[in-house]
Amino acid sequence: xxxxxxxxSINASKKIAILTLNRPKExxxxxYDFLNEIFQALDLLDKNxxxxxxxxxxSDRAFAAGADIKALAQQSPLGIWKMDMxxxxxxxxxxxxxxxxxxxxxxxxxxxxxAMICDMIxxxxxxxxxxxxxxxxxxxxxxxxxxxxxxxxxxxxxxxxLTGTFISATExxxxxxVNKVVPNEMLIFEAEKTATLIASQSTTAVQMxxxxxxxxxxxxxxxGLAFERRNYMMxxxxxxxxxxxxxFLEK
Ligand code: DAK
Numbered sequence: 001x002x003x004x005x006x007x008x009s010i011n012a013s014k015k016i017a018i019l020t021l022n023r024p025k026e027x028x029x030x031x032y033d034f035l036n037e038i039f040q041a042l043d044l045l046d047k048n049x050x051x052x053x054x055x056x057x058x059s060d061r062a063f064a065a066g067a068d069i070k071a072l073a074q075q076s077p078l079g080i081w082k083m084d085m086x087x088x089x090x091x092x093x094x095x096x097x098x099x100x101x102x103x104x105x106x107x108x109x110x111x112x113x114x115a116m117i118c119d120m121i122x123x124x125x126x127x128x129x130x131x132x133x134x135x136x137x138x139x140x141x142x143x144x145x146x147x148x149x150x151x152x153x154x155x156x157x158x159x160x161x162l163t164g165t166f167i168s169a170t171e172x173x174x175x176x177x178v179n180k181v182v183p184n185e186m187l188i189f190e191a192e193k194t195a196t197l198i199a200s201q202s203t204t205a206v207q208m209x210x211x212x213x214x215x216x217x218x219x220x221x222x223x224g225l226a227f228e229r230r231n232y233m234m235x236x237x238x239x240x241x242x243x244x245x246x247x248f249l250e251k
Contacts, residue, residue, distance in 0.1 A: 001019065001165070002112060003037060004022065004070075005019070005021070005022055005023050005034055005037055005135070006019060006021065006022060006037050006041050007019070007020040007022050008020075008041055008045070009043065010045075010048070010050065010051060011192075012050055012079065013030075013141065014056065014104060014195070014196045014199055015050060015051055015052040015053070015055050015199040016051065016052065016053050016054070016057070016195040016196055017045045017048070017051045017053075017201075018054075018055045018057060018188070018191075019038070019041055019045065019054060019055065019057070019062060020057050020058070020059075020084075021034075021038065021056070021058040021059070021063070022214070023250070024059040024061065024062070025067075026068070027059075027062035027064070027065035027105075027106060028058045028059065028062050028063065028064040028065060028109065028111065029065050029067065029068040029069070029070075029073050030064055030066065030067050030068060030110045030114065030205060031062065031067075031068040032071065032083055032085055032088070034068070035085070035089075035110075036088060037087050038056075038092075038192070039088055039091050039092055041091055041216065042054065042056075042092065042095050042099075043091070043095070045066070045097070046085075046097050046108065047093050047094055049060065051199075052097060052098075052199035052200075052206065053098045053100065053196075053199040053206075054095075054097055054098070054100070054101070054193040055099075055100045055101075055102050055188070055192065055195050056099055056101050056102070056114075056199070057093070057101070057102040057103070057188065057191070057192045058104060058111075059104070059105065059106065059108070060085075060104050060124075060184065061104075061105040061214050062104075062105040062106040062107075062111070062125070063101065063103040063104060063105060063106065063107040063111055063114075063196075064106070064107060064108070064110065064111030064114055065106045065108050065109070065111055065126070066108045066109025066110045066111050066112075066132070066133075067110040067142075067234075069136065072136075072138075076216070078119050079148060082092045084088060084141075084147050085141075086142075087111075088142065089142045092114075092117050093117060093168070093179075093214075096207045096225070097187075097206075097207065097210075098119045098120070098195075098206060098207075098210055099117075099118040099119050099120075099192050099199050100116070100118060100119065100120045100121075100122060100195055101114050101115040101118035101120070101121045101192060102122050102124075102187050102190075102191035103122070103123045103124065103127045103129075103136070103169075103178070104123075104127055104184060104187055104189060105124075105126055105128065106127075106130075106166075106183065107127060107128070107129050107130075108126050108130045108131070108132055108206050109130075109132055109133050109140065109144075109234070110131070110141075110142050111199060112129050112130060112131055112144065113131075113140060113142040113143045113144050113147070114142075115129070116143060116144075116147040116151065116177075117142075117143060119210060119213075120179045120180055120194065121172075121177065121178040121238070122178065122180055122182060122187065122190055123169040123172060123178040123180070123181050123182070123187075124169065124181070124182060124183070124184040124186075124187040125170075125181060125183055125184055126168055126184050127167075127169040127172070127178075128166045128167065128168060128169070128170070129160075129166065129167050129172045129178075130160060130164065130165060130166035131144045131148065131179060132165075132166070133160045133161075133164070134161065134162060134163070134164040134165040135164040136167055138183045139161065140161060144161060145161060145232060148160060148161065148177075150163065151175075151176055151177050152175045152176055152177050152215060153240040156175050157218060168232075169181045179194075179239050180214065200229060202235070202238060202240035202241065203234055203238065203240070204235060204237075204238045205235045205238070205241070207232055207242065208216070208231035208232070208235055209231070210227045211231060212224075212227060212231045213230070214237060215228075217225045237251060239249075
């Protein structure tokens with residue numbers, strides 16, 4: 001699915017897809033409609049058997065500068081509830097295939113939250129992360145107060161959310177918010193390298209592992225271990241498990 005706001009390219013031989021947010025003039029500000037388009041495109045890729053791993057990226061200047069402040073400024077509590085933006089964010093969480101955020105430029109507010117909903121984050125040297133909602137008289141509303149402390153701990157999360165200051169890619173790496181930092185011009189190449197490696201593994205095992213890791217944030221240890229056990233056993237119901245283990249045994 002291609003629209004002017006979203007570009008999708010699929011590399012069939014590597015079984016990876018790149019979804020590019022393409023509203024560069026607005027720094028990829030996330031209006032409801034734009035976020036909905038992003039979800040629709042991701043959902044199609046999630047159902048596409050020719051794709052095993054998805055890269056989500058923006059422009060050089062911005063991954064996404066947050067929710068569209070023009071639209072937000074007019075909102076009321078009831079309006080927010082009726083729009084069901086939360087439902088959309090919830091949908092993003094349901095994507096089964098691994099998502100890699102390849103972040104260049106600004107990843108702010110909802111943009112930072114969108115990167116954090118992905119499974120890995122690769123940052124270009126020019127990337128800047130932040131939760132500046134506090135400067136607008138609001139607070140993060142799409143997981144910033146929940147996912148950020150899980151990544152960087154309470155103290156750094158408090159600092160970012162309560163002061164609204166931006167941090168560089170290097171600082172984000174230092175505090176554990178991104179997987180790696182790469183030169184700007186290498187961003188897509190590096191993201192593709194990681195995506196290709198993931199996409200070459202057993203599709204079922206990858207998706208079961210992703211699901212299990214995500215469950216660790218929602219469940220206590222014993223419940224999480226039981227969930228892991230269930231997914232672990234499911235991997236033994238795949239051709240890939242038999243092929244890969246036989247290949248190892250046959251050298
Ligand atoms: N919304 C709308 N337009 C934006 C925008 C945004 N978030 N960010 C930038 N733009 C627009 C600017 O208005 C400008 O438009 P024109 O004037 O050219 O028409 C254009 O993009 C370029 O921006 P600047 O001229 O400001 O460029 P600079 O390089 O000087 O500054 C900047 C770049 C990214 C530092 C600055 O634009 C900035 O501070 N932007 C706002 C960042 C921000 O505060 N983001 C957080 C927004 S609040 C929800 C879930 C989540 C959320 C809400 C609800 N629910 C589940 C209900 C999320 C909320 C947020 O993200």
